[in-house]
Amino acid sequence: MLHQLIDPILQMIRDAVAAWGYPGIAIMMAIESANIPLPSEAIMPTAGILVQQGKMNIHLAALAGAVGCVIGSIPSYFLGMYGGRPFVEKYGKWILVSHKDLEDADKWVNRWGDWAFFVCRMLPVVRTFISFPAGVLKAHFGMFTLFTFVGSLIWCYFLTWVGIKFGENMEVFTDLWHKFDIAIVAVGAAGLGWYIYRHLKRH
Numbered sequence: 001m002l003h004q005l006i007d008p009i010l011q012m013i014r015d016a017v018a019a020w021g022y023p024g025i026a027i028m029m030a031i032e033s034a035n036i037p038l039p040s041e042a043i044m045p046t047a048g049i050l051v052q053q054g055k056m057n058i059h060l061a062a063l064a065g066a067v068g069c070v071i072g073s074i075p076s077y078f079l080g081m082y083g084g085r086p087f088v089e090k091y092g093k094w095i096l097v098s099h100k101d102l103e104d105a106d107k108w109v110n111r112w113g114d115w116a117f118f119v120c121r122m123l124p125v126v127r128t129f130i131s132f133p134a135g136v137l138k139a140h141f142g143m144f145t146l147f148t149f150v151g152s153l154i155w156c157y158f159l160t161w162v163g164i165k166f167g168e169n170m171e172v173f174t175d176l177w178h179k180f181d182i183a184i185v186a187v188g189a190a191g192l193g194w195y196i197y198r199h200l201k202r203h
Contacts, residue, residue, distance in 0.1 A: 033128065083135075117148060118151040
């Protein structure tokens with residue numbers, strides 16, 4: 001079954017978080033925020049399981065995740081600022097940022113101003129690439145950093161809480177995972193495949 005392949009991968013993430021502690025959370029969340037698909041949806045719930053087991057503190061775990069998000073967002077922000085739209089035209093497909101993404105970011109910012117970066121930090125997928133458009137749009141760096149931190153902190157708290165609840169009901173969730181692993185993986189793979197295809201097609 002697929003869970004026999006997936007379980008070891010999840011265990012590797014868990015082992016990495018357990019071995020590296022809070023710095024490990026920060027590093028992996030920084031990678032995710034630098035336009036690299038290392039999902040926070042796998043990292044922070046893993047930390048939540050360790051919180052439920054008494055091996056971590058929820059506040060420090062969420063703080064480490066938020067700090068990592070800020071650290072990873074800064075290079076992406078400046079890449080957007082100094083590379084601009086020409087960079088997207090030439091290399092956008094390699095970092096999964098398309099013209100449509102920039103247009104959508106323009107609309108968000110025009111409507112919500114700097115608050116757009118706060119909201120986007122709490123949205124799956126969008127949170128991964130929003131830093132680059134922020135740089136392209138030359139958003140105020142101080143406000144961008146503040147909203148990135150606050151939005152990411154809320155997101156990290158939420159995902160850590162999910163991990164805690166998972167840890168409290170491990171047997172139930174594991175049983176469901178083993179029963180519906182094919183459907184779960186298929187839906188996740190389809191979503192990721194559609195996202196990548198949508199971006200590559202535009203180029």
